[in-house]
Amino acid sequence: MESLRARLTRVGQSYAPHDHRPLGGYLAAMGGFTALAAALAATAKITGKPAPERPSAADVVLLSLATHKLSRLIAKDSVTSPLRAPFMRYAEPAGAAELNEEVRDHDNTFKHGAGELISCPFCLAVWVATALTGGLVLAPRLTRLAAVALTATAVSDFLQLGYDAAKKAAEGD
Template sequence: MTAADTARYDDQDDTPLTGYAVLAGTFATGLAAFTAAVRARGVRPPRDVPPWDVALMGAATYKASRLLANDKITSFVRAPFTERKGDGEAAEVMDEPRGKGVRRAVGDLVSCPFCVSVWAAGALVCGYTTVPRATRLVCAGLGAVTLADWLQYAWTWTQQSVE
C-alpha cells in the first residue's frame, strides 16, 4: 500500500469526513451547551432511569428517526440535502444524499434512520433531564404510533396470508 492509497478514505474518495466532523462537533457542542445551561440553572439529572422509561424512549427514538429520515411528510427537511430515489414500504420514501462536503454529510445524516436516532435520543434525553413528564408524554405518543405501525403491518400480513 502506497502513501497515496492511505491518503484516501474510500475507493471513490467522496466520503465527506470534514462534514462528518462538523456534524459530530455540532452534536458535542450542543450537548456541552445543554449540560452547562442545566448546571447553571441547578437542574440535576435523574438519579435513576427506570427500564420502562428506557423502553418508552427507545420506541420514541425509533419512530422519531423513521419519521425524520423516511417519511413523505418530512421530505421538506431532507430535500436540500437529498434526492428521492424511490418509494419504501408503507408511506416511507428512499432518499440519497446529494452534494459534497457538509451538504453531503447532512444528507447522509437525514437519510439514515440509524444516524438520526442518535440525535433523536439525545434530544429526548435532554428533555427527560429538564422536563421528564412532558418528555414521557411525547415518548408515549411516539410509542403509540410505533405500536400502531406494527399493528398495521400485522393486519396487512394477516390479510395477505388469507388471500
C-alpha cells in the first residue's frame, strides 16, 4: 500500500508538474487550524462562555486592525525573525523594519508549508483572527486590551509612514 507521503508527492507532482507545491505541509497547516478552531470551540463549550449573537462593530474594527498588525509582526518583522529562522532564509530588508525571506527547505513539504504560512501575513491573518475572536469569547477584557495595544501600534505605523512621506514631500525628494 502506498504511504501517505508517497501519495502526496505523486498528487503534488501531477497537480503542479512545473512547480513544487508542498501539499503535505498545507494539509498539516489545515489540520493545525482545524485543531485550533476545535480547541477554542470546545473550551467555550466547557466553560459555558457563549459566542455573541452578533459581534459589535467596534470589536470587528478593533480585531481587524489588531489582526493586521499581529500578522505582519509575526510574518515580516525583523525582531520576530528568530521564530521564522528554522523555516526561512533571510533575503533582504523590505523597509520599515520588515524583511523579505525565502523558504529554507524545499525537500521537506511540512517545513516548506510551515515556512510559507509563517512568512505570509495574509495566510497568518486567518489564524490570528480566529485566535483573537476565540479570545474575545473566552477572555474578552484581556483580548480587547491586547487588541488595543496592537491596534495602537498599527495606527502608529501608518502615522510614521505618513510623517516620513510628508517630510520627504516637504524637502522636495
